[in-house]
Amino acid sequence: MIYSTDAIVLNNKKFSDSSLICNLYSKDYGKVSIIAKGVRKIKNLNGAILQPLNHINVIYYYKPKRSIQTYKEASIIQKYDDIIVNYNKAILSSVILDMINYSSIEDNPCDIIFRLTNKTLIKINASKSNNTIYYFIFF
Numbered sequence: 001m002i003y004s005t006d007a008i009v010l011n012n013k014k015f016s017d018s019s020l021i022c023n024l025y026s027k028d029y030g031k032v033s034i035i036a037k038g039v040r041k042i043k044n045l046n047g048a049i050l051q052p053l054n055h056i057n058v059i060y061y062y063k064p065k066r067s068i069q070t071y072k073e074a075s076i077i078q079k080y081d082d083i084i085v086n087y088n089k090a091i092l093s094s095v096i097l098d099m100i101n102y103s104s105i106e107d108n109p110c111d112i113i114f115r116l117t118n119k120t121l122i123k124i125n126a127s128k129s130n131n132t133i134y135y136f137i138f139f
Contacts, residue, residue: 003069004059005029006077008117009052010101014040021068022050024058025100025117030109034060036071049074053083053093055118067106080125089124092136096120 007024010031015021018040024032039047049056050071055078061070083089100117104110120139124132 001062002059002072003029003062004057006114007032007056007058008097008100008114008121009050009054009056010097011052012050018044020047020050022071023101024056025104025114026058026109027111027114028109029107031101031104031106032060033068033106034058034071035068039071046071046074049076052097053080053121055079055121078122080121082125083121086129086132088129089127089132092132093121093124096136096139 005026005028007026010023010025012020012022015035018038020036020039022034022036024034026032036046036050038044039050054076056074056076058074059072061072063069083093096117100113116139120135123135127135
C-alpha cells in the first residue's frame with residue numbers, strides 16, 4: 001500500500017553508505033519509521049527534506065509486518081528557518097521533538113499531538129528570543 005500524509009521529521013540516523021532512517025510524527029498514522037534509500041548521495045536532493053524540524057508531505061510504502069517502512073518521496077510544507085539560526089530556539093525545539101519521539105508509540109495517531117507540535121514550532125519560529133520559553137512551557 002502507498003500512504004501519503006503530512007508529518008514532522010523528529011530525527012534521522014545514517015544507515016549504510018547512502019541511506020537514512022527517519023522517525024516521523026504524521027497527522028494520520030502517528031509515529032512512523034521510514035528508511036530512505038540513497039538520499040545521502042550528492043546528486044539526491046531528498047536528503048535535505050528529511051532533516052529534523054521540517055514539516056513535510058511524505059509518500060511511503062506501507063507493509064504491516066515491517067517496523068520500518070520504505071520512503072518513496074516527500075515535499076516540504078514548512079521549514080522552520082529561524083529556529084535553526086537561534087541556539088535557544090533550537091534546543092527547546094529539539095527537546096519537544098525528543099519528547100514526542102520517546103513518548104509516542106508506532107502507528108498510534110493523535111491529531112491533537114500533531115497540531116500542538118506543529119503550532120508550537122510555528123510560534124517558536126516566529127517569536128522573539130525572550131518569549132520562546134513560554135511556548136515551550138505551554139507545550
